[in-house]
Structures are given as C-alpha cells and as structure tokens.
Amino acid sequence: MNGTLLVIAKAPVPGRVKTRLTPVHTPEEAAALAEAALRDTLDAVLATPARRRVLVLDGEPGAWLPPGIDVVPQCGGGLDERLADAFGQCDGPALLIGMDTPQVSPELLCAGLDLAAGEAALGPADDGGFWALGLAEPDGRLVRGVPMSSPDTGAAQRQRLVRAGLGVRELPRLRDVDTPDDARRVAAGAPGTRFAAALAAMAGAGAR
Template identity: 90%
Template structure:
C-alpha cells in the first residue's frame, strides 16, 4: 500500500476561510463553499489507496469530517513551517495537498503518491503556487524557507526540488478556488462535486 496523504486546511468557520470570496458571497456562504471543497477533497483522499490519511487542521473538526481520516493540529509559524511540520509526520512517501481544489480526483492523488526513492511530485496551480507536493522521502528542508503565497511560489518550490537532485514528476495544472471567478470556473469544470452543487444552490437562492 502507498504512503501518507496529507491535507492541510482551515476549519470552515465564517470569517476565517475563503475571505476573498466576499463580498460577492457572505462570510457564511464562503464558509459553506470551503466546507464543500474540503469535503470533496477528503472524498478523493478516502478513495485513494494509502497507508494513512491525515488532515492537518487549523481549528476544530466538525460534522463534515468523515471517518478514516486522522486529525492533527497545525503548528504555528508561516506556511512553509507548517508544511514542513506536516511532512515530519510521515515515514515513506507522502503527498500533501490543500483544500482549494475540489476538482481533484483519486487518480491524480495516486499518481502523486506512488513515488520511488529520489522522486518528487509537483502539481502547479494557475495562480503561480502549487496544489500538490509529493516526496518519496519527506524532508522539511525541501519546503522550509520557500516564499509562500506569491506568484513565484510554485517556481521557487520546484527549483528547490530540482536543486536537491530529485526527479520531479509533473502533475496536471489545477486552479485553486480563491476568488468568485475561480469558484465559477472550477464548479463548471467539476459539475458533480459538492462544491458545484453548493455554488449552484446559492445562485438559485439569489435568483428567487
């Protein structure tokens, strides 16, 4: 069986998640969309063969958490430190993703997790970041110090992997859900998701 799947996420609490979806959406709606995206992500994680599935959570778990997922709290510090700490939880291959790509599939996750020694997996995001990072041999030094949340984050992270001498397996480019335009684009491309259903329900409520 493959290694560890890591999901780093915030609990979907109004006012704390997806704040860039406002004011088009209310804080409550933004949190509902975040919960739907997280649920879609965890569904894909549960459908992927793995030895362990871990949610690295900022906040408290709620009724949205399915069985079969271990929960550990995020550490403090910047995002690079939190990602490094997440990888420190793992032995053997590990793939880390966020909660912003509800369109992700178990097939994509399996591809990013099935790594041989000396390999890494990298999933670029449309905004210049990355949606997935897989390491055959988890090492926080491969993440720590990479400048996060900027248009150059993905390039800097990939360069770090290459400079470490790793063979990088490229995963498909995906679009993160950060803005209302992102939400509409992702929902249109993944109509069978909880995320798309939640967005459609909100649009329908406004039209009445």
C-alpha cells in the same frame, strides 16, 4: 499503496476561511463553499489507496469530517513552516494537498503518491503556486524557506527540489478556489462535486 496523504486545511468557520470570496458571497456562504470543497477533497482522499490519511487542521473538526481520517493540529508559523511540519510527521512517501481543489481525483492523487526513491511530485496551480507536493522521502527542509503565496511559489518550490537532486514528476495544472471567478470556473469543470452543487444552490437562492 504505501504512503501518506496529507490535507492541510482550515476549519470552515465564517470569517476565517475563503475571505476573498466576499463580498460577492457572505462570510457564511464562503464558509459553506469551503466546507463543500473540503468534503470533496476528503472524499477523493478516502477513495485513494494509502497507508494513512491525515488532515492537518487549523481549528476544530466538525460534522463534515468523515471516518478514516486522522486529525493533527497545524503548528504555528508561516505556511512553509506548517507544510514542513506536516511532512515531518510522515514515514515513507507522502503527498500533501490543500482544501482549495475540490476537482481533485483519486487518479491524480495516486500519480502524486506513487513515487520511487529520489522522486518528488509537484502539481502547479494556475495562480503560480502549487496544489500538490509529493516527496518519496519527506524532509521539511525541502519546503521550509520557500516563499509562499506569490506568483513564483511553484517555480521556487520546483527549484528547491531540483537543487536537492530529486527527479520532479509534474502533475496536471489545476485552479485553486480563491476568488469568485475561480469558484465559477472550478464548479463548471467539476459539475458533480459538492462544491458545484453548493455554488449552484447559492446562485439559485440569489435569483429568487
């Protein structure tokens, strides 16, 4: 498939990732869950046909990074600026996702990347944001200035795409992992993932 898969993520360092999982989980546990989610995500990316696979990373790569993934640093600024900069590094169709949906599959990624000219793809998230954004012709202006991390982010991004004259393909709605309740629900729906195994191991350790 002629396109680029982008994953925007933070390195799974305790105290810097998934802080909303605390205090139910320790910072070390939150980082371990973040690493498991990131590894699940990268597995799905590697299993998806694409010309290029890129991790847009805040932090340093670790042993969790598999071969076959290019790494570029995130730019500064707000999330909209960082997403815009990531798309600006692409030539041809691109699909951008985060590290918060370990349940993502190659089938979903293919649906978001296989775009014709004049098309976009948007994967809504349960919290009102979006878990995926695909652009047949990447242009940072389609993201820059969209208000992020609000219940209206997904709607605002969709409106931006429609106003640009793009046909918007809606991908299935997914739940991001932000809170302990999110973690339990996502793990229950994706029992074969590293994320589900990590959460189950923590629950088992706490029961002893």
